[in-house]
Amino acid sequence: MARLILRVAPWLSVLAVALAWELFARSGAVTPFMLPKLTTVLARIWADAGSGDLAHNLGLTLYRALAGFAVAALAGIGLGFAVAYNRAARWLFDPLISVGFPMPKIAFLPIITLWLGFHDVSKISMVVFDAIFPVVTATLAATLAVERELLWSARNLGASERELLHEVVFPAALPQIMTGLQVALPIALIVCIVAEMKLGGVGLGGAMITASRFADSPGVFAGIVEIAIAGYVLVRLMARVRARLLAWHPETAAPASV
Amino acid sequence: MVESKEPPVKHQIVVEALSHTYRPARGREVLALEEVSLAIAPREFVALLGPSGCGKSTLLYLIGGFLPVERGAIRIEGAPVAGPGPDRGIVFQHFALFPWRTVRANVRYGLEKLALAREEQERRAQAFIELVGLTGFEESYPSQLSGGMKQRAALARTLAVDPKMLLMDEPFGALDAQTRSLMQAELYAIWQRTPKTVLFVTHDVQEAVRLAQRVVVMSARPGKIKATVDIALDRADPHIYRSPAFAEKVDEIWNLVRDEAIKAQ
Ligand SMILES: Nc1ncnc2c1ncn2[C@@H]1O[C@H](COP(=O)(O)OP(=O)(O)OP(=O)(O)O)[C@@H](O)[C@H]1O
Numbered sequence: 441m442a443r444l445i446l447r448v449a450p451w452l453s454v455l456a457v458a459l460a461w462e463l464f465a466r467s468g469a470v471t472p473f474m475l476p477k478l479t480t481v482l483a484r485i486w487a488d489a490g491s492g493d494l495a496h497n498l499g500l501t502l503y504r505a506l507a508g509f510a511v512a513a514l515a516g517i518g519l520g521f522a523v524a525y526n527r528a529a530r531w532l533f534d535p536l537i538s539v540g541f542p543m544p545k546i547a548f549l550p551i552i553t554l555w556l557g558f559h560d561v562s563k564i565s566m567v568v569f570d571a572i573f574p575v576v577t578a579t580l581a582a583t584l585a586v587e588r589e590l591l592w593s594a595r596n597l598g599a600s601e602r603e604l605l606h607e608v609v610f611p612a613a614l615p616q617i618m619t620g621l622q623v624a625l626p627i628a629l630i631v632c633i634v635a636e637m638k639l640g641g642v643g644l645g646g647a648m649i650t651a652s653r654f655a656d657s658p659g660v661f662a663g664i665v666e667i668a669i670a671g672y673v674l675v676r677l678m679a680r681v682r683a684r685l686l687a688w689h690p691e692t693a694a695p696a697s698v
Numbered sequence: 699m700v701e702s703k704e705p706p707v708k709h710q711i712v713v714e715a716l717s718h719t720y721r722p723a724r725g726r727e728v729l730a731l732e733e734v735s736l737a738i739a740p741r742e743f744v745a746l747l748g749p750s751g752c753g754k755s756t757l758l759y760l761i762g763g764f765l766p767v768e769r770g771a772i773r774i775e776g777a778p779v780a781g782p783g784p785d786r787g788i789v790f791q792h793f794a795l796f797p798w799r800t801v802r803a804n805v806r807y808g809l810e811k812l813a814l815a816r817e818e819q820e821r822r823a824q825a826f827i828e829l830v831g832l833t834g835f836e837e838s839y840p841s842q843l844s845g846g847m848k849q850r851a852a853l854a855r856t857l858a859v860d861p862k863m864l865l866m867d868e869p870f871g872a873l874d875a876q877t878r879s880l881m882q883a884e885l886y887a888i889w890q891r892t893p894k895t896v897l898f899v900t901h902d903v904q905e906a907v908r909l910a911q912r913v914v915v916m917s918a919r920p921g922k923i924k925a926t927v928d929i930a931l932d933r934a935d936p937h938i939y940r941s942p943a944f945a946e947k948v949d950e951i952w953n954l955v956r957d958e959a960i961k962a963q
């Protein structure tokens with residue numbers, strides 16, 4: 441029983457918000473147009489799931505977000521190592537990273553659409569452009585912070601310079617790189633949806649904009665709930681991957697929260 | 699007590715007028731070693747004592763080839779050190795185990811580099827894990843071990859590759875008295891069994907006298923060689939550790955170390 445309470449406890453706040461939403465929408469203080477009932481919205485999601493619309497929109501959004509995330513992850517880790525180890529790469533990229541990270545990359549969306557058009561390529565490029573920064577900075581910082589005694593002991597035991605990189609630097613940097621990836625993943629989803637909203641078409645973001653144009657209030661709110669659930673599931677999956685990859689890490693033995 | 703000036707050819711490790719300055723990117727420069735000269739013969743067991751911060755670890759890092767020699771010279775078997783090599787196995791003061799590898803995989807690391815057959819790697823790794831008393835913890839990660847267990851795992855990892863020279867930085871510092879005594883006996887047996895040169899840093903005077911043929915005492919920072927004491931005890935005698943000769947050596951070295959420790963305050 442106690443265990444059951446512990447399991448549901450973290451969900452109580454979500455349940456409370458859901459309940460408040462339903463009661464407020466039913467109270468008559470707002471029109472159903474401004475705030476449809478949660479049950480109406482859930483029914484709408486159910487219907488969309490049945491008709492295949494949900495799978496279509498969600499599938500495309502996830503494809504764009506995850507494709508962009510994957511490219512950002514690979515390129516970001518590679519670039520992070522390059523900047524850490526190569527003087528020329530550092531000269532070239534270090535200032536760009538410092539200037540680019542705090543910039544709102546979404547402001548480049550009009551340029552990207554000019555160059556690449558309205559299709560998946562520009563949306564995915566936008567995702568890559570935004571999600572790559574936390575990966576590069578995490579990889580760079582982690583690589584530069586690898587304890588020198590770890591490198592020394594590997595060299596002492598006969599590791600070559602090439603082996604050091606994947607046998608010591610990479611695993612030693614992995615916890616921080618994973619943190620960078622965990623920051624990048626929600627960014628990928630957010631940017632993907634914003635780009636979809638701007639560019640329209642199929643996808644969760646595009647569907648919400650279409651619903652809004654047709655004054656389809658439950659459609660808009662359904663989109664929000666779907667995005668929230670998709671984001672939550674992605675973040676949880678990523679935490680699982682982390683625990684798998686970092687089984688050796690002290691944090692895995694004593695996980696912090698949900 | 700003064701450094702003997704013998705021709706360097708008969709020595710395996712020769713340190714000549716070695717000075718080392720740390721120049722951190724921020725903060726002040728530290729002269730860690732000043733004009734240190736030391737010659738160690740093949741198969742010799744030398745203990746290095748000195749107050750905290752006098753540069754013992756630094757000296758080991760330089761001989762190990764991890765830090766560049768800036769002033770003075772270090773020659774290993776006649777050739778100047780050029781980087782680390784598996785001929786000089788080091789046991790780090792802070793263990794430097796790979797946290798992402800289990801105890802077994804840590805001990806195996808150097809054996810993988812020797813390109814031994816897999817079964818031979820496993821056999822040797824297991825033998826050294828048993829030797830340091832970590833049987834049953836082969837699949838544990840370093841974060842799941844106590845300080846003393848980590849230290850023993852690091853010891854096994856270095857001993858497993860059977861280096862010609864052993865540079866040991868307080869290798870038993872984290873152990874309880876009992877385990878320490880066992881490990882001392884194991885190290886001594888290994889040293890007798892296989893031709894190894896050992897440079898052994900310790901804060902424990904008894905340990906130094908028990909194990910070493912020669913004890914080198916360093917002065918407070920900047921580290922210099924203050925004195926060298928030869929230990930000529932009959933180690934075949936099991937009661938030697940209770941003999942007056944042993945106590946005398948311990949006393950002699952204690953006095954040298956204490957003076958420096960007070961200066962270092
Ligand atoms: N990375 C570093 N950067 C700057 N100064 C350093 C660094 N490492 C050591 N030092 C300085 O060099 C001196 C010698 O350090 P070292 O670690 O060799 O001492 P030690 O004799 O091994 O001491 P302990 O017995 O406490 O291990 C110290 O006083 C310290 O201030």
Ligand SMILES: [Mg+2]
Binds near residue numbers: 754755756791867
């Ligand atoms: Mg030290």
